Amino acid sequence: MTEYAIETETIGKRYLLGEDASRTRVRQAVQALLPRWRSGELQDLWALRNVSFAVECGEAVGIIGRNGAGKSTLLKLLSRITVPTEGRARVRGRVGTLLEVGTGFHPELTGRDNIYLSGTILGMTYREVAAKFDEIVAFSEVEKFIDTPVKRYSSGMYVRLAFAVAAFLDPEILIVDEVLAVGDASFQRKSLGRLNDAARREGRTVLFVSHNLQAIRTFCRRVLVLDHGSLLFDGPVEEGIERYMRSVPSLIDLHKSGLKDRLNRTSGAVRFTAITALDQTEKATWRFQSGDTVRLRFSYEVLEPVRDLGFLLMLRAAIDGQQITTIREPLSDRPLAAGQSGTFELVLPNVPLRPGEISIYAALGYVDCRAFYDVIDANVDLPLLVIGSDTMDTYARQGLVSLEYRIQPAQPAAQVHA
């Protein structure tokens, strides 16, 4: 008989909506005392419903789905942060939860104190932290500042130290949310490498939520696809990713995604309202072949008057966050009045990208890009551009881009300077 590390049976979680203002809460409390028919206004939302699956010990399972699909809710249920409304789950062994980098960190405390504090909060004993302390510090590369309050750290140092603590957890089951999306490319490589060790070499059971499909491919042989709170697919990774990509709409309507999904550094004076990708034939799609012409069509509206408008686009390799290119273009040198809107298209002819997934980061801001009005990326469910290729030649698939080149006859190298 197989030992399951995780088993869930028709697990579900319902949240009550519209209870942000304390006044409604008081009203709800009052309503709860009144006869049943009065409380009909209460709106509820099943963040997750009727989800059943089992994970074997040592298995690494990826979880993908759009924002609001219930990925985080599932992780929170399995790590006991929140309690299911219905159904049940059985978890065998010590669970380590990484829903963010730096859980329990306090800015006023030194790096040393934070290692102990965060380590204990994440489930280590004091003695375990003490035993691993030197390794954690070495891994974080902040030895020199270990007795400095972490509020004086650069964000890179902070993230490295925080991740180092998490990297030395010793759970049987590791539950990881999109924590690796923070930090620079080298940090991402390092942390993905650590996760790979946990899953592959150390044989831990890993549940891993990510927008990074390439990382899912690397670590997991099995994937769960969630959609609007239900389990859409449970099976092999490639098939799951295929299912997921098919569920991505071709036109991303950004009216619906609130400002809270966007980066908080933006003013919101101008906002993207829609984005879609088109191929040469005007067909909306997020999947292209190497060498295709890619057209990205953006719509925006002006909510508050602005002095000018600039556009910034960054393309990154989804696998490790490596920047492929950055484009900055002015859209308007003159002031724009509230209520104006516009649509423009960015055409990338014959993109020389090799097979892989490209994440898009687009921003509207000052022409000089000193400040942004709106930024959209994976946080607003922007899909990845998927570049495919028919070629079977491994050497024509590796790497990020195809450079133009030619081979020509030439003199032997030794004779060039002769």
Add this chain to the structure above:
Amino acid sequence: MTFHPDRHATSAVTEITSREPTFPDLRDAWRHRQLAVMLAQRNIKVRYKQTILGSAWIVIQPLLLTGMLTLILGALLSVPSGGLPYALFAFTGTALWTAFNRVVTDTGISLASSSNVILKVYFPRVLVPAAALLTAVVDFLPVYAMLLIATVAYGRFPGWPILLSPAFVFLALVMAFAVGLWVTMLDAIYRDMRLVVPSVLQLLFYVSPVMYAETVVPARWQMLYHLNPLVGLLEGFRWSFVAGASPPSVVDVAWCVGLSIVMLLAGLSVFARLERFAVDRI
């Protein structure tokens, strides 16, 4: 990094269901006790960062209150102090009162103010208010030392009753903790609590013998007055600390003990029942 895959086989199984517990899993909490210590340590280390006087504030607060009461009530208004030097009378009262007040307040906001951690990782939630209690215990130690110095300086060292003083402190903190458990649950759901609690505590301050001896209360109100468990606590604490203070009545002490046990059990129970509900709302 050592890891033994076979450990899975022997590992404990956790059942995750919607079943509502009626009492916190104290054994699980005890296993994680180090976390409460770490959290308390953090509270203490962080609290007085970027202040000049640092942890001296722990002692300064009750001393300032005592000084003010002694000046106005003791010297100007000659409020009765049960035959004790007014300053000593007020100091014992304010010391215990400050500790009680702080435990209710800190325990009361503990859950909501730890939301950043609570929403990201699981551990027995009861450790969060427990850490607030632990912090208050550590905070009381220097105050306790000051009290000893004061009572000796006034030549009022009480002898053996001093051995009972920790018991009264313990009772007061348990009671405050129990109240705090209710408050922290309600606070997580209704933020109004943090506005209500200070007013209620202030009221309690006036109806407790902190700054006046209970003899000022008219005879016909005495019964009602003694329903306030802090009456027995404060009198008992004073008697254990200052020679010449009248001993507390056995009925009052029994009432305190009984009430704190009931309140603690009820507080833990409401905490266990509402914990899940509160976590979804903070």
